[in-house]
Amino acid sequence: MAVTGTNQSPPALSATAHDGDDSLPVVLIHRFPTFTGSLFPSLPTHFRLLDLLTTDASNLQSATAILCVGPPPPVTPEFLDRFPSLKIVVCSSVGVDHVDLPECRRRGIVVTNAGSAFAEDVADYAVALLIDVLRRVSAADRYVRAGSWPVKGDYPLGSKVSGKRVGILGLGRIGSAIATRLAAFGCQIRYSSRKEKPSLPFAFYKTALDLAANSDVLIACCALTDETFHVINGEVMTVLGKRGVIINVGRGSLVDEKELVEFLLRGDLGGAGLDVFEDEPHVPKELFALDNVVLSPHSAVVTPESIGTLQDVVIGNLKAFFAGQPLISPVID
Amino acid sequence: MESIAVLMTKPIYSYLQAELEKRFKVLKLWEAQDGSRFLQDQNQIIRAVVSDGGTGLSPELMAALPKLEIVSSFSVGMDKIDLGKCKEKGIRVSNTPDVLTDDVADLAIGLTLAVLRKLPASDRYVRSGMWKKGDFKLGTKFSGKSVGIVGLGRIGQAIATRAEAFGCKISYHSRTPKPESSNYTYYPSVVDLAAHSDILVVACALTNETRHIINREVIDALGPRGVLVNIARGATVDEPELVSALVEGRLGGAGLDVFENEPNVPEQLIELDEKVVLAPHAGSGTEETRKGMADLVVGNLVAHFEGKELLTPVV
8 A cells, every 4th residue: 555754743644533432441542643544434333543654642551452454664673662561462464474473472462454355356356367368358448449450459378277287375365265266267277385284185295396397377365474575586496497377465574576577578487477575556567568467456356345344343353352352353473 | 182172261360371382272361362363364273262250251252163162261260251151052161160269268257357456557557657756546445346248158158167266157148048057047137248348248149049149238237336358359339329328337347259330449448547457359269279270271171171070160
């Protein structure tokens, strides 16, 4: 999401309970000053929301719960030092790479994410990007709109989606949902993941390199960690080959973006569908001229339908926390 | 067989032409200075025609070729060939079913996703540098939506199988209900199908019965949040009605691979660049599939001239 600096006092969040009901449990809202989106409309019914950027310091001492909206600034040890009573960080995204998980664990702070609220939407989007790249849906749409069809004739042939060998990096909720969808296209699904999942009927490869050697398409949908940083690097791209396609709906830094651009410009990679980038909202300009690349502004996640589900997950996690019940979507490291 | 004269009505696909030239004497109608004169000169030797879905075999051409034995079409669609007349005259007709089923179904889903999730518009947004100024607007979810399919033939079924994997509820309309598809809801009326669908996909053959089967009534039933996807033939949809419904907001969106007057696309559809995704009749447009289609065209001709059963006969 776009983040631009501002030196004025942060714009107010809507739906923050100013005269909050004192009987409701307190939840601190953590955000960038530029995030002014309306919060989940049902939140103030259940909790007294205090905006970290504007609330009194006294409230920070006793607060036990923080809700991140945004994405927010990173949750670092220095940040956590401000909240001696903190017990839970509730995130409204699937990716929690902005949270120092080992530090939270050390302090006994539990972290929750969006769970499966977005899994279907992200999976749908990954499939959408794949079909678009292979069948040139966006490029052909441009072609027709430019008036080229009557003048230049048929659009050049694309590449068949059905039956392709699809390698999925990360077989969590999102990866599994992608696998189910593409299996119905007759794609041959294989995957790489931290742990093998023997109950699933897909071939497992220990490394991204082995996966790439046995795939026509790589779909990156795993968490961004120290281990997965630039997991799709030049070596993997070389092995994937000149007709290989990379789809990234995880985090920009799963892919070595500089290498990716070089490979695409040289024609050493068949194409790419990218929803995430290493330095959003900046996208390498060299990609703009390529018809075998589809670019999207980190939108895989969001549809109105999923925002409703996300609200349920956020409220569910907070209510469970305050009631001492099992959480809905704890992040287990 | 090299002496058998096969007429190609237009340049279709270089691989197809090359394969035909390996086996037959290929006459190219589009290279003739004077088409009718050319046909007059050659009409005693032309025994086969190779054409595509959009051109077919015109009545004039059929009349000009007294020795015509077979039309081998580089398409699955037969709407530009008078099949009844061919049968009457003993002219065989073959098409290219099955090899293109997957590609067309893939594109149907691809267009649906592109419309609902606003993919081409998002791509334009990023390429124009707009992302730095703010987020793009939301699309809508595909998974779990109701998909209505008009025509549950090979392609319609392949679309249904894919949509099911997204948790979509499948219903359909066809000439008669299909007992083997009892898990899908059958609607005898297209209007009712539209009324119960979020996304309506046209996948039927173009015949006298299905011309403009998607009319104003159907479009209104689909509604302001409904999406129409057409990978069949342009003429199955009343195009001016479709255009005004989209312009007026009575229909939510459309993904179109075919049009009533290809390669011309109504200007208003070009202007509606967020709710409409346009494709230049690319349903079977992959290297893999076109090669498969070409092999079938050639294979049918070879079978015919060897006195064997046609591979994929229509007549």
